Amino acid sequence: MWLSAVRFGTLQTRDKSQRITRKKFAEPLRQVGSVETMTNRTLKNDRFLRAIRRQPVRQTPIWIMRQAGRYLPEYREARKQAGSFLTLCQTPELACKVTLQPLERYALDAAIIFSDILVIPDAMGLGLTMVESIGPVFENPITRTDDIRRLGVPDPESDLGYVLAAVRTTVDHLAGSVPLIGFSGSPWTLAVYMIEGRSKTDFSKILSFAESNPKELHELLRILSRSVSVYLTAKAKAGASALMIFDTWGGLLTTRQYQEFSLQFMTRIVKELAHSVPDTPVILFTKGGGKWLESMAQSGCHAIGIDWTTDIGEARSRVGDSVALQGNLNPDSLKNSDREIENETAGILAAFGRGSGHIFNLGHGIKPEIDPAKVSVLVHAVQDMSRRYHEWVPTSVKRRADYSSKR
Numbered sequence: 001m002w003l004s005a006v007r008f009g010t011l012q013t014r015d016k017s018q019r020i021t022r023k024k025f026a027e028p029l030r031q032v033g034s035v036e037t038m039t040n041r042t043l044k045n046d047r048f049l050r051a052i053r054r055q056p057v058r059q060t061p062i063w064i065m066r067q068a069g070r071y072l073p074e075y076r077e078a079r080k081q082a083g084s085f086l087t088l089c090q091t092p093e094l095a096c097k098v099t100l101q102p103l104e105r106y107a108l109d110a111a112i113i114f115s116d117i118l119v120i121p122d123a124m125g126l127g128l129t130m131v132e133s134i135g136p137v138f139e140n141p142i143t144r145t146d147d148i149r150r151l152g153v154p155d156p157e158s159d160l161g162y163v164l165a166a167v168r169t170t171v172d173h174l175a176g177s178v179p180l181i182g183f184s185g186s187p188w189t190l191a192v193y194m195i196e197g198r199s200k201t202d203f204s205k206i207l208s209f210a211e212s213n214p215k216e217l218h219e220l221l222r223i224l225s226r227s228v229s230v231y232l233t234a235k236a237k238a239g240a241s242a243l244m245i246f247d248t249w250g251g252l253l254t255t256r257q258y259q260e261f262s263l264q265f266m267t268r269i270v271k272e273l274a275h276s277v278p279d280t281p282v283i284l285f286t287k288g289g290g291k292w293l294e295s296m297a298q299s300g301c302h303a304i305g306i307d308w309t310t311d312i313g314e315a316r317s318r319v320g321d322s323v324a325l326q327g328n329l330n331p332d333s334l335k336n337s338d339r340e341i342e343n344e345t346a347g348i349l350a351a352f353g354r355g356s357g358h359i360f361n362l363g364h365g366i367k368p369e370i371d372p373a374k375v376s377v378l379v380h381a382v383q384d385m386s387r388r389y390h391e392w393v394p395t396s397v398k399r400r401a402d403y404s405s406k407r
């Protein structure tokens with residue numbers, strides 16, 4: 001809607017006799033240095049989106065994978081009150097509340113919607129439950145090739161409407177303070193859970209299925225790619241400003257298998273998103289994917305998440321200017337002393353080096369046993385130490401310089 005995408009203001013100009021005249025004007029939000037989401041909101045802090053696009057920033061943005069979760073006492077309390085993890089996910093007000101919890105404690109540069117990658121298989125009828133000492137378990141996992149033929153692509157509004165409602169509610173509550181990230185699992189990672197049936201397994205079922213039934217696995221991955229594309233499109237249209245695909249188990253594969261079973265399908269999703277929601281950047285994260293950065297960068301994604309086993313400086317020289325990088329502190333570093341956390345943070349900032357295109361994060365999700373005070377140490381360290389790597393020229397100064405150089 002045009003009207004909500006413009007800002008009204010007053011423009012001061014001088015007429016021939018140098019008298020100041022004031023004119024009412026309306027300008028598109030994009031031209032005043034803001035980033036416009038699908039819902040045309042103005043962001044007060046757009047550092048994360050600027051870094052994804054490798055535009056100049058004053059300091060390196062930071063958010064933390066699994067930032068809303070069990071390491072926070074207020075999360076554990078909300079989960080207890082809700083009665084279960086799934087109730088938290090399926091009640092938009094509660095999902096919103098939990099999404100905002102880490103932002104109330106820390107000056108993070110992005111929120112990520114509280115949900116789970118396994119809501120897609122659940123919507124396909126696999127029956128997700130969360131078992132206390134195990135984690136996610138499916139009541140009806142895929143055990144035969146026939147099970148795949150029965151699967152359909154979930155409709156985001158009717159089958160996953162609770163996630164979209166949570167996105168809308170959270171975007172309202174954020175009121176433009178920071179962008180909201182929407183996410184999904186990669187087709188391969190979802191297929192791993194759907195065939196293994198639960199977490200904490202040895203992956204023997206999925207790996208032998210890939211060996212003996214590659215055609216059927218491709219069929220499953222095609223259905224999942226379509227499901228992820230329409231789901232992420234709907235999340236962006238509901239207000240998510242960026243999208244992330246978690247390929248947690250891509251690193252299990254050989255290079256040939258990674259291309260065949262994981263990257264090929266993520267690339268298809270990225271291409272579809274480029275058509276359906278062209279203004280929404282996409283981050284790809286393959287845990288253990290350090291050896292495949294060049295081919296990941298060719299998928300058309302805007303940023304690659306890297307785990308802590310890859311040196312971020314080397315990663316940068318390999319991908320060049322093609323994508324931004326997100327990461328990559330070892331999640332176990334948060335068990336160390338404050339001084340050690342600061343030193344490791346300094347090392348990662350220095351390894352990435354000068355300029356934009358870095359989003360600070362852990363190399364994988366924060367662990368439940370981490371002391372929340374350590375996250376403060378990390379966030380402050382990034383904010384204090386990253387400024388020296390950015391040459392920040394305020395837009396107004398740049399405009400004046402452009403103006404005088406043209407005269």
Ligand code: 1CP
Pocket residue numbers: 064065066067068069070079085112113114115116117118130135136183198199200246248364365
């Ligand atoms: O309260 C509880 O006991 C549930 C713990 C929990 C939480 C907090 C689960 C179960 N999921 C989540 C939230 C979640 N999951 C988010 C929240 C948003 C955030 O703050 O980041 C996100 C992004 C996820 C994504 C997710 N779920 C992934 C990909 C990211 C990753 O960490 O690799 C995976 C693999 C899952 C599956 C899953 N769901 C839950 C658990 C414990 C797991 C991992 C199980 C396993 O190790 O196989």
